[in-house]
Amino acid sequence: xxxxxxxxxxxxxxxxxxxxxxxxxxxxxxxxxxxxxxxxxxxxxxxxxxxxxxxxxxxxxxxxxxxxxxxxxxxxxxxxxxxxxxxxxxxxxxxxxxxxxxxxxxxxxxxxxxxxxxxxxxxxxxxxxxxxxxxxxxxxxxxxxxxxxxxxxxxxxxxxxxxxxxxxxxxxxxxxxxxxxxxxxxxxxxxxxxxxxxxxxx
Amino acid sequence: xxxxxxxxxxxxxxxxxxxxxxxxxxxxxxxxxxxxxxxxxxxxxxxxxxxxxxxxxxxxxxxxxxxxxxxxxxxxxxxxxxxxxxxxxxxxxxxxxxxxxxxxxxxxxxxxxxxxxxxxxxxxxxxxxxxxxxxxxxxxxxxxxxxxxxxxxxxxxxxxxxxxxxxxxxxxxxxxxxxxxxxxxxxxxxxxxxxxxxxxxx
DNA sequence: TAGATTGTTAATCGATTAACAATC
DNA sequence: TAGATTGTTAATCGATTAACAATC
Numbered sequence: 001x002x003x004x005x006x007x008x009x010x011x012x013x014x015x016x017x018x019x020x021x022x023x024x025x026x027x028x029x030x031x032x033x034x035x036x037x038x039x040x041x042x043x044x045x046x047x048x049x050x051x052x053x054x055x056x057x058x059x060x061x062x063x064x065x066x067x068x069x070x071x072x073x074x075x076x077x078x079x080x081x082x083x084x085x086x087x088x089x090x091x092x093x094x095x096x097x098x099x100x101x102x103x104x105x106x107x108x109x110x111x112x113x114x115x116x117x118x119x120x121x122x123x124x125x126x127x128x129x130x131x132x133x134x135x136x137x138x139x140x141x142x143x144x145x146x147x148x149x150x151x152x153x154x155x156x157x158x159x160x161x162x163x164x165x166x167x168x169x170x171x172x173x174x175x176x177x178x179x180x181x182x183x184x185x186x187x188x189x190x191x192x193x194x195x196x197x198x199x200x201x202x
Numbered sequence: 203x204x205x206x207x208x209x210x211x212x213x214x215x216x217x218x219x220x221x222x223x224x225x226x227x228x229x230x231x232x233x234x235x236x237x238x239x240x241x242x243x244x245x246x247x248x249x250x251x252x253x254x255x256x257x258x259x260x261x262x263x264x265x266x267x268x269x270x271x272x273x274x275x276x277x278x279x280x281x282x283x284x285x286x287x288x289x290x291x292x293x294x295x296x297x298x299x300x301x302x303x304x305x306x307x308x309x310x311x312x313x314x315x316x317x318x319x320x321x322x323x324x325x326x327x328x329x330x331x332x333x334x335x336x337x338x339x340x341x342x343x344x345x346x347x348x349x350x351x352x353x354x355x356x357x358x359x360x361x362x363x364x365x366x367x368x369x370x371x372x373x374x375x376x377x378x379x380x381x382x383x384x385x386x387x388x389x390x391x392x393x394x395x396x397x398x399x400x401x402x403x404x
Numbered sequence: 405t406a407g408a409t410t411g412t413t414a415a416t417c418g419a420t421t422a423a424c425a426a427t428c
Numbered sequence: 429t430a431g432a433t434t435g436t437t438a439a440t441c442g443a444t445t446a447a448c449a450a451t452c
Contacts, residue, residue: 007393025409037409038445045411053410054452070393071400085294089287094349095372095389099396140395147296164395170297180398184391187297189384191209191272193342193366194301196382198273200365227433239433240421247435255434256428 005043006066008033013063025056072099077137079162081153082144083108083123086168090144091118104136109149126156133160140164147171154181207245208268210235215265227258274301279339281364283355284346285310285325288370292346293320306338311351328358335362342366349373356383 012032016024026044030037044050044062047069051057067073078101080087090096091103106123108114114125124132132138141157143150143165150169157165164180167173175181214234218226228246232239246252246264249271253259269275280303282289292298293305308325310316316327326334334340343359345352345367352371359367366382369375377383 003394003397004390006397007390027409036445038412038447039443041409041411042444049411051410052452053450054408056409069397069400071396071398072393074400076396076399085287085291089291090388092287093372093388096392099389099392101392101396139399164399166391166395170295180395180402182391182395184388186292186295186386187301188206188209189368189386190298190301190303191274192205193368193382193384194273194278194303195205195208195271196273197278197341197366198271198276200382229433238421240423240436241419243433243435244420251435253434254428255426256432258433 002043002046003070005035005039006070009040009043010063010066010070010072013059013066016059017063021059023052023056023058026051029057075100075102076140077102077104078140078142079103079105079107079129079133079136079138079157080142080144081107081126081129081157083110083113083118084144087144088118090142090168101140103142104138105132107132109145126153129156130160133157133162138162140166143167143169143173145169204245204248205272207237207241208272211242211245212265212268212272212274215261215268218261219265223261225254225258225260228253231259277302277304278342279304279306280342280344281305281307281309281331281335281338281340281359282344282346283309283328283331283359284348285312285315285320286346289346290320292344292370303342305344306340307334309334311347328355331358332362335359335364340364342368345369345371345375347371 009029012029026037026040030040048065050062050065064073080091080103083106091106096103103121106118106121107126107129108123109126113123116123139162141162143153145153147169150167150171151173154165154167154173154175158175158179162179165175167181167183170185170187172183173181211231214231228239228242232242250267252264252267266275282293282305285308293308298305305323308320308323309328309331310325311328315325318325341364343364345355347355349371352369352373353375356367356369356375356377360377360381364381367377369383369385372387372389374385375383
């Protein structure tokens with residue numbers, strides 16, 4: 001929950017910096033998202049003393065600190081498994097690169113796709129996964145395959161040595177405790193919508 | 203936050219029903235997700251008295267109730283705006299149809315795409331949006347367009363009369379208070395991953 | 405020094421959990 | 429009736445907010 005807020009602060013600060021502002025108080029920052037200023041101060045103070053009493057926070061310093069805390073101040077190397085519609089969409093998704101996530105390899109099982117190239121990256125067969133992860137120093141695997149093969153792909157990613165998996169397949173996969181797993185579940189978003197529509201119309 | 207849990211219960215019950223089970227207690231249900239049984243009972247009791255003291259909950263009845271509460275017991279008619287990679291991925295995403303979300307129209311701005319057909323559905327120009335929403339009795343708009351045009355698409359959807367918008371564009375859009383807006387923000391998922399990787403390696 | 409704003413401690417609020425009377 | 433389990437009230441816990449001493 002904290003990550004969500006840090007991320008919001010970080011983006012806001014990037015915008016403020018672009019606008020040429022130098023410092024901002026917790027009150028001003030809080031006002032932008034209907035948050036409490038004490039909450040903002042507490043969130044930030046948790047990671048260190050970034051503010052200056054009587055003045056506020058130096059926007060550019062704080063932004064840099066938050067990016068460091070969020071881990072988006074460095075490049076993360078990613079392998080994309082599955083180059084169907086969703087895989088392609090993710091590949092072209094600009095937010096990926098903007099946050100320092102660099103797709104260093106694409107893997108697909110389909111012989112028709114293997115060998116084709118996407119923006120200079122050749123699509124590799126699944127068998128090449130371990131070699132690619134090692135050679136490209138890849139830390140993160142993105143799973144964009146059908147639900148049926150999601151677990152087996154996750155297992156192969158773990159075996160190949162990734163430290164984190166972002167799973168877009170509508171299936172719950174199991175990974176060892178030392179591998180970070182993040183599920184993106186579209187069904188929940190849909191159910192959230194239909195719940196509110198159904199409740200609203202009662 | 204409650205919707206998330208209701209959704210989890212609902213899926214679990216569907217599975218249990220498939221397995222041929224008839225009733226389940228709040229304790230058993232809670233055990234499956236490391237939840238507290240009091241929490242399960244409270245969540246369910248909020249919407250009515252669905253349990254039988256001394257017995258537990260009738261699986262099939264409770265599942266039906268939850269689906270009704272979540273609004274997934276009926277068909278929701280959806281217009282998909284944007285038929286690029288992400289749009290196609292969503293169009294083919296099976297979870298959509300499974301939850302009763304029926305894509306009744308596809309709209310795209312690109313003249314090269316307009317008129318083409320996808321699974322029997324003809325891609326319409328943006329100008330046709332109001333007519334399509336009315337004719338097809340569409341309640342939900344899914345925005346799968348570039349960030350730059352997300353707001354203008356949302357405005358058109360609202361003007362056309364949809365009651366809810368699911369926004370996949372990496373841009374914050376504004377809609378009137380009576381239109382339900384759900385943003386799907388991939389950046390947050392990414393930041394969540396990199397945060398934990400960065401923290402873990404300190 | 406006076407005014408402003410932080411970091412942090414204390415108070416409040418809401419959500420989770422425990423306990424139990426009601427009842428199958 | 430005895431055992432089990434619900435729905436709900438009371439207790440606990442954690443997160444949010446208010447208040448304020450520290451300090452720029």
